[in-house]
Amino acid sequence: MKVLYIGCYRDGTGWAKAAQNYILSLDTAGVEVVPRFIKLNDNNTEIPQRISELEKNDDKNCDVVIQHVLPHQLSFNGNFEKNISLYVSETDHFQNTCWPERISFMDEAWVPNSFMAQSVSKDSKIICPHYVVPHASDMSVYQKEYEPLNIAHFKDKFVFYYIGEINRRKNIAAVLKAFHTEFRPEEDVAILLKAHIPGQSADDSKSYLQGLSSQVKEGLKLYQSASMYHEEVFVCDYLTEEQIMRIHATGDCFVSAAFGEAWCIPAFDAMAMGKTPICTDTGGPRDFIGNGGYLIESRQDDCFGVVDTFDELCVANERWDVPSISHMRSLMRNAFENSEQRKSVAENGISNAYDYSYSAIGQTMLSCLSGESKAYNQDNDIKQKHSIESLLKCQD
Amino acid sequence: MPGLVQTILRNATRDVNGPLNILTFPTHERYQTNLAKTGHFFYLWQAEGIKPWVRSYAELPQNTVLLNAEKGAAQIPENIDIDIVLSQNKFGQFEIASQIAEQIAAPLVSIEHTLPMQEWSEAQLKQMHQMRGDINIFISDYSRDRWGWSSNDAMVLHHGIDTELFSIDESVKREKRVLSVVNDWINRDWCCGYRLWEQITGYPESTLPLHVIGDTPGLSSAAPSTEALIEQYRKSSVFLNTSLISPVPTSLLEAMACGCAVVTTATCMIPEIIQNGQNGYMSNNPEELRSFVDKLIEDDELAKEIGENARRTILENFSIEKFVEQWKNVFYECVR
Numbered sequence: 001m002k003v004l005y006i007g008c009y010r011d012g013t014g015w016a017k018a019a020q021n022y023i024l025s026l027d028t029a030g031v032e033v034v035p036r037f038i039k040l041n042d043n044n045t046e047i048p049q050r051i052s053e054l055e056k057n058d059d060k061n062c063d064v065v066i067q068h069v070l071p072h073q074l075s076f077n078g079n080f081e082k083n084i085s086l087y088v089s090e091t092d093h094f095q096n097t098c099w100p101e102r103i104s105f106m107d108e109a110w111v112p113n114s115f116m117a118q119s120v121s122k123d124s125k126i127i128c129p130h131y132v133v134p135h136a137s138d139m140s141v142y143q144k145e146y147e148p149l150n151i152a153h154f155k156d157k158f159v160f161y162y163i164g165e166i167n168r169r170k171n172i173a174a175v176l177k178a179f180h181t182e183f184r185p186e187e188d189v190a191i192l193l194k195a196h197i198p199g200q201s202a203d204d205s206k207s208y209l210q211g212l213s214s215q216v217k218e219g220l221k222l223y224q225s226a227s228m229y230h231e232e233v234f235v236c237d238y239l240t241e242e243q244i245m246r247i248h249a250t251g252d253c254f255v256s257a258a259f260g261e262a263w264c265i266p267a268f269d270a271m272a273m274g275k276t277p278i279c280t281d282t283g284g285p286r287d288f289i290g291n292g293g294y295l296i297e298s299r300q301d302d303c304f305g306v307v308d309t310f311d312e313l314c315v316a317n318e319r320w321d322v323p324s325i326s327h328m329r330s331l332m333r334n335a336f337e338n339s340e341q342r343k344s345v346a347e348n349g350i351s352n353a354y355d356y357s358y359s360a361i362g363q364t365m366l367s368c369l370s371g372e373s374k375a376y377n378q379d380n381d382i383k384q385k386h387s388i389e390s391l392l393k394c395q396d
Numbered sequence: 397m398p399g400l401v402q403t404i405l406r407n408a409t410r411d412v413n414g415p416l417n418i419l420t421f422p423t424h425e426r427y428q429t430n431l432a433k434t435g436h437f438f439y440l441w442q443a444e445g446i447k448p449w450v451r452s453y454a455e456l457p458q459n460t461v462l463l464n465a466e467k468g469a470a471q472i473p474e475n476i477d478i479d480i481v482l483s484q485n486k487f488g489q490f491e492i493a494s495q496i497a498e499q500i501a502a503p504l505v506s507i508e509h510t511l512p513m514q515e516w517s518e519a520q521l522k523q524m525h526q527m528r529g530d531i532n533i534f535i536s537d538y539s540r541d542r543w544g545w546s547s548n549d550a551m552v553l554h555h556g557i558d559t560e561l562f563s564i565d566e567s568v569k570r571e572k573r574v575l576s577v578v579n580d581w582i583n584r585d586w587c588c589g590y591r592l593w594e595q596i597t598g599y600p601e602s603t604l605p606l607h608v609i610g611d612t613p614g615l616s617s618a619a620p621s622t623e624a625l626i627e628q629y630r631k632s633s634v635f636l637n638t639s640l641i642s643p644v645p646t647s648l649l650e651a652m653a654c655g656c657a658v659v660t661t662a663t664c665m666i667p668e669i670i671q672n673g674q675n676g677y678m679s680n681n682p683e684e685l686r687s688f689v690d691k692l693i694e695d696d697e698l699a700k701e702i703g704e705n706a707r708r709t710i711l712e713n714f715s716i717e718k719f720v721e722q723w724k725n726v727f728y729e730c731v732r
Contacts, residue, residue: 004404004405004408006401006404006405034408036404036407036408038400038401038404038501039400039501059404059407059408060408060412062408065405065408067401069401073399073400073401074401075399075401075402075405077405077409079405079408079409080409
């Protein structure tokens with residue numbers, strides 16, 4: 001089987017990383033894969049040598065095309081035996097967009113977590129079968145030793161940390177709220193946020209985080225002066241993958257209070273490094289954390305305040321998962337105080353990560369490609385919806 | 397406009413040896429007619445500032461489509477996946493072409509038909525090196541040198557003349573006459589050498605049998621058709637070209653293909669074509685040019701020999717077959 005894989009794997013983003021790992025998984029499974037990239041930004045980052053080699057493969061006579069692009073970019077092409085959409089979303093639906101129609105044109109769709117697949121199975125507008133294909137990771141990355149960052153402030157302290165973008169969905173304010181509320185100034189804990197606003201300078205991102213921290217402390221009103229709270233460490237520069245892994249090596253426990261996550265690569269990396277991620281019970285983390293970290297209890301609520309993405313996405317008639325800050329605090333306290341239990345959770349996490357190796361995900365992809373997997377929305381009577389009669393009825 | 401994904405899918409699924417979809421612009425009608433002989437499909441983007449297609453110069457080839465300028469940025473039909481974008485000049489076309497090529501992730505070929513302005517500095521010329529496509533082409537070595545590009549940067553593709561159409565017809569008797577073919581000659585004296593022609597021929601009191609074709613009010617009118625133009629080439633023993641600045645004087649090549657004995661200025665790329673006294677005569681001295689004309693008018697045998705050699709030159713270096721073959725290679729190389 002020969003697969004044409006279209007994705008933005010040269011963009012230097014988390015999405016690019018996911019695409020790279022899917023390509024390498026297919027390759028590991030023995031599938032002849034032909035990667036072709038699209039660019040969604042101006043970043044010019046290096047890609048794995050193996051993908052450069054695969055790019056040299058002839059793109060003629062591919063049996064299947066996997067389009068790992070934004071759904072409005074999807075394009076069905078009848079020359080392939082199968083057109084597959086690989087997409088993500090972070091709320092319970094996207095009916096305000098043209099995405100359901102675009103996705104429905106494809107033969108099938110792959111999504112990275114079961115939460116998405118379940119949502120889609122309830123969505124009568126999406127009429128192509130959906131399969132869950134989790135993100136893959138290169139296990140050799142986690143087997144290396146990384147030197148922790150030399151930050152004097154962290155000496156002899158338990159370090160909570162976050163890695164990711166700064167945007168409304170990531171809900172960074174909640175991490176600060178939980179940390180400062182839970183831990184008194186005299187406790188030996190610290191917090192590091194490696195975060196940036198896409199497209200903005202490191203200085204601008206740092207200023208934003210400093211402002212956010214001040215607002216949170218003012219709002220908490222726990223101490224008379226902001227200087228009495230724990231001091232946060234903000235890292236806002238672009239870091240290489242090696243440097244990111246050094247952040248993981250520096251921290252003790254990863255925390256994220258995101259309202260929605262299709263996967264969350266930093267949380268997965270943290271789990272695979274034994275850093276017991278504490279994440280909102282949603283999306284990707286709900287699937288992969290299991291007993292290898294901690295899920296924060298959450299409740300579904302209407303989206304609000306997302307002005308940093310497409311106008312039609314994350315609007316208020318969509319729902320996402322709002323984490324309970326009090327539960328998050330208790331999980332952080334538990335991680336800090338219960339070192340024996342945390343050690344066991346860390347070991348589980350390291351072990352669980354191997355379920356997402358190139359070879360494991362490659363096999364999942366292979367079984368989807370060969371039609372051996374069961375679609376999540378198989379009971380939706382997709383065949384009936386794809387019938388000529390049904391299409392004609394739509395046109396009427 | 398087709399999306400990035402569509403372009404990739406098109407590349408992966410199109411017939412390797414099948415016709416490509418090429419987006420370009422109305423430029424030189426005769427040149428486009430020759431490009432169309434590659435068998436690919438050409439879609440001509442129209443916009444303000446881009447010259448229109450002039451049907452009196454050439455009919456639109458069947459595999460060439462004029463797009464609808466009124467649709468603006470949406471003028472590429474949705475069901476057409478463009479394989480290549482071809483810019484044919486750096487002023488007006490290149491900017492649009494490079495934007496479209498980037499947007500649809502298609503390779504960009506840049507050919508330049510014109511010469512740089514004489515007043516441009518070295519620095520300005522160097523700056524224009526940034527206006528490059530994935531493949532860059534000039535129409536002569538002279539033109540490439542003038543733009544300051546090296547053979548590593550850009551290739552040269554000579555014009556092609558349809559030598560079956562522009563050919564010698566033994567049944568047509570050549571007359572002793574001096575033909576020149578130029579449009580808007582008087583106004584374009586700076587590049588086409590109208591005053592020089594007057595100086596050489598002594599017009600309007602010339603004793604030479606002069607014949608001028610071209611849309612020049614007060615002097616001459618255009619041939620009603622390509623066939624009528626060819627007939628005039630075939631009937632004339634001598635062709636006089638006085639171009640001063642012309643990257644490639646197409647009428648000179650056409651006259652040579654039709655077996656005219658040419659007398660020409662030695663400007664721009666002409667020295668790359670003419671071997672003095674063998675396949676034509678060239679000089680930049682008006683008196684010498686006149687003496688060449690006189691000599692050929694008087695000696696029919698010499699004119700015939702020079703004319704036959706001229707045709708051989710065109711067959712060897714400027715044939716349409718060679719032109720088409722080279723462009724086919726460029727286009728397929730682009731999408732390989």
